[in-house]
Amino acid sequence: MLGGGTDSSAITMEWALTELIRHPKIMKRAQEELDTIVGMTRPVLPSDLPNLPYLQAIIKENFRLHPALPLGVPHFNSEDVQILNYNIPANTTVFVNIWAIGRDPKVWKKPLEFDPDRFSNSNIKLGGSSYSLLPFGSGRRRCPGLDLAQLMVQYSLATILHAFDWFAQPGIKPEDMNMMETFGAICPKAQPLVAIAKPRLSSQVYNQLT
Amino acid sequence: MEYVFNFWFLVVGAISVLLSFAWLIPKGTSQPPGPPNWPIVGSLFYLSKLPHRSLELLAKKYGPIMYMRLGYLNHIVISNAEMALEVLKIHDADFASRPSSIIGKYAGFEYSDVVFSPYGDNWRLLRKICATELLTQARLKTFESGRQEEVARMVEKIAKYNQEGKVMKLRPIFHELTNNNICRMLFGKYREISDSFLKKEFDELVDCVIEMGEVGGKFNISDLIPILKPFDVQGLERQMKHISNRATNSLSIILNEYRNGNKMVADSTVTDFVETLLSHDGKLDERSIMGVLAVCTHHYNPFILTRCVCNIPSMFINVVLCI
Numbered sequence A: 001m002l003g004g005g006t007d008s009s010a011i012t013m014e015w016a017l018t019e020l021i022r023h024p025k026i027m028k029r030a031q032e033e034l035d036t037i038v039g040m041t042r043p044v045l046p047s048d049l050p051n052l053p054y055l056q057a058i059i060k061e062n063f064r065l066h067p068a069l070p071l072g073v074p075h076f077n078s079e080d081v082q083i084l085n086y087n088i089p090a091n092t093t094v095f096v097n098i099w100a101i102g103r104d105p106k107v108w109k110k111p112l113e114f115d116p117d118r119f120s121n122s123n124i125k126l127g128g129s130s131y132s133l134l135p136f137g138s139g140r141r142r143c144p145g146l147d148l149a150q151l152m153v154q155y156s157l158a159t160i161l162h163a164f165d166w167f168a169q170p171g172i173k174p175e176d177m178n179m180m181e182t183f184g185a186i187c188p189k190a191q192p193l194v195a196i197a198k199p200r201l202s203s204q205v206y207n208q209l210t
Numbered sequence B: 001m002e003y004v005f006n007f008w009f010l011v012v013g014a015i016s017v018l019l020s021f022a023w024l025i026p027k028g029t030s031q032p033p034g035p036p037n038w039p040i041v042g043s044l045f046y047l048s049k050l051p052h053r054s055l056e057l058l059a060k061k062y063g064p065i066m067y068m069r070l071g072y073l074n075h076i077v078i079s080n081a082e083m084a085l086e087v088l089k090i091h092d093a094d095f096a097s098r099p100s101s102i103i104g105k106y107a108g109f110e111y112s113d114v115v116f117s118p119y120g121d122n123w124r125l126l127r128k129i130c131a132t133e134l135l136t137q138a139r140l141k142t143f144e145s146g147r148q149e150e151v152a153r154m155v156e157k158i159a160k161y162n163q164e165g166k167v168m169k170l171r172p173i174f175h176e177l178t179n180n181n182i183c184r185m186l187f188g189k190y191r192e193i194s195d196s197f198l199k200k201e202f203d204e205l206v207d208c209v210i211e212m213g214e215v216g217g218k219f220n221i222s223d224l225i226p227i228l229k230p231f232d233v234q235g236l237e238r239q240m241k242h243i244s245n246r247a248t249n250s251l252s253i254i255l256n257e258y259r260n261g262n263k264m265v266a267d268s269t270v271t272d273f274v275e276t277l278l279s280h281d282g283k284l285d286e287r288s289i290m291g292v293l294a295v296c297t298h299h300y301n302p303f304i305l306t307r308c309v310c311n312i313p314s315m316f317i318n319v320v321l322c323i
Helices: A007-022 A025-038 A046-051 A051-067 A099-104 A147-164 A201-208 B001-024 B049-061 B081-090 B102-105 B123-136 B137-142 B144-163 B170-187 B200-218 B226-230 B236-259 B272-277 B286-294 B308-322
Strands: A075-077 A082-084 A085-087 A093-098 A164-168 A194-200 B065-070 B071-080
Touching: A007 A025, A007 A147, A007 A164, A007 B170, A007 B286, A025 A075, A025 B071, A046 A147, A046 B144, A051 A099, A051 A147, A051 B170, A085 B071, A093 A147, A093 A194, A093 B081, A099 B049, A147 A164, A147 B144, A194 B144, A201 B144, B049 B065, B049 B071, B071 B081, B102 B200, B102 B236, B123 B272, B123 B286, B137 B144, B144 B170, B170 B200, B170 B272, B200 B272, B200 B286, B236 B272, B236 B286, B272 B286
Parallel strands: A093 B071
Antiparallel strands: A075 A093, A082 A085, A164 A194, B065 B071
């Protein structure tokens, strides 16, 4: 767990914040939602999270485009299996290309666009019951840390969006930010995000946090 | 006449040969489509440095279920929601095992953790403990104040960068947050804590997980071409074994202290994961306990081919030299 719960959540947060810096209108809308639900006089509390549907949609959209494990963790069959008309011999390694499924143009309109609104009025869930969005896999081998990961990503993203305005580093236009990934066991941004934060709350609120 | 006889003899012969093959092969035996397989390497050459992208392009040509041989091993690659449902729901139990790999052996403590463990009783028990005791909503709630403290520390750090007018790299900041948070859940303790009890062992363990991630994230040719395994041409197995031994030593010391009633943070009122896992002492073997605590995110991945394809010739040279 020390390994599993660390890197994947951290790079997911990095991807999400990068997408929001690239899309200032979406960041602003998320902050307006936070200001309405949380207000400007106290920090975000974990109990606020279920009341932030737009933030949740941003997180789903981020998982759709940037799953931490684009090919999941390999599955394996110890006996022959018949799928549709195909025979899969025993001892075959199975990869589910989660990354490609999240960008399938037959399922997702304008698949390369970062558009959290595609999840408003949709009942697509992250837990593995919607097969077009599988950041945690599905079935009995689904990621056991799913709830923890969602909690961490939601709570920390909500807090840093509520507490700060975020900008790309000087000299780089938001729309020119490099969005390529590198491939390893997990898939982080190839160029680590460098950004500037400006506080947006009064100093009393920051004091309440610490 | 003789020719006619020979002709029919050949036709009947040919049909019976074909039929006997058809009879030998069970129904629906066709293999999913896929790119051509070359000797030894199979389809490795069709993959780029970003294999998920190469596989997406291949799937456009060969379809949502593809067969590929990588090295000597059979692989299938699933690329749309319908086929994912077929594999992960309808055939969930059939495909619930894990392939063997050196990362599963060393980072997964001989395949005994919840991620790398093959489908079977040990995995079922681990999965049950994770799902009903460790990672439930109620249990996660008990760590809420710890999470809040960690997020507050992160905000403080970001504010400090701003005061100093500096741009900041976010990845290390996020990484520290998630790492501290997990450590608090496992041991009730995070890295910077001043308390020095078991500090050496704890720091060693965190280092091992990071190092294992670095080594384990590398592509291991012997996983795909098992004949190379005894030669450990890249030296990865040796490195992993060393890291795994160090992690095992540290964890043994930590677990023994817990068994003697000494928690990592003596005054902590929150039940940490080590305590929960040790309550299953006897049912869970030592390796599984260690595996659950340490398991590395850098899952086995035969697609880490960045270095692989260009390195194949030099690896063979190494093998020849070894012999």
